[in-house]
Amino acid sequence: MQVRRLTAGTLSVLLAALCACAISAGAASGYVYTDIIDFNLTETTHTYGTFSISGVGDNSAYYRWVDDPAHSTVISGNSCIDLSLYGKSDIPAHDVAYHRLFTGSAYQCFALRGRTATGAGPMSFYDGRIQR
């Protein structure tokens, strides 16, 4: 009986530990998402705002269009400190998949910038999403 109680107690501890590990692993492989509302673009690069890479993802910043983009676009991330370019991605028209802008480090701040491809004209009131 005593052995059974110990076994049950040990099992409870083990299960709790396993759950904690699972939650921790889930958080470590997660991302933070931020909706980008009305990212109005022209052929001249426009700055939307600033964001930071989270402490739970893969130290990269990604962007996708939520609204099916009518034009090819160029989306970039620049330093919040000196505006130097960290990285950019060319996103073809009608592509709504995530594209990596750059890989940096946790809590790295960046300014989200974008434009339409040369000759494409403006693209207004399209929403996107950052994975960070």
Next chain:
Amino acid sequence: MRAWRRWLLVGALVVAGAAVSAGQHGHGAASASDDAATLQSRQLAAAPDLPAGGGEDLDGRSAAALAAEVATRVPLPAGGNFNGIEWNELDGTIGAAVVQEVVEYNAACQWYRALRDGREVADARRVVADAAGWQGIRGRATGELAAGVAADVVAGGGPVLTGVLRQCDAAHQHEVAYAAASGKAGER
């Protein structure tokens, strides 16, 4: 541009008036022992919120002019400057609010490095504690980071402080090189 500058001027006058008033009544702002950096920091923290909408879109030249105005109200540690910000390389436009945010976060980074390196520690501690509330930073991504840094400093260290300092150090090297290439002095 004119409307934005007018608003900034009004904001600066309001802040200056508030600081003088607080000093006369002996509460709210900096105490007599605080120096200019701490006073500037507290004035920025007391300044009203920027107008909603991000302000006018500016090209690199206009952004640099606005940044020069903003810089006069932002505290820096000794030897600090803003010569490493790439206004002249900026293609397209940037909102006036982001211009101010970049200048202020650049300054915050210089204070984070100063505190880590043991320079002007008393001022640095006060400025780092205030920075999340600065006019151009509060309510933005940089404000969240600055709040995290302040909390980690109080706790004696933490992931946000480590991550932000990593970016600040990398930016510092980049800025010094950029300033030198432009024939200007780099920040300390």
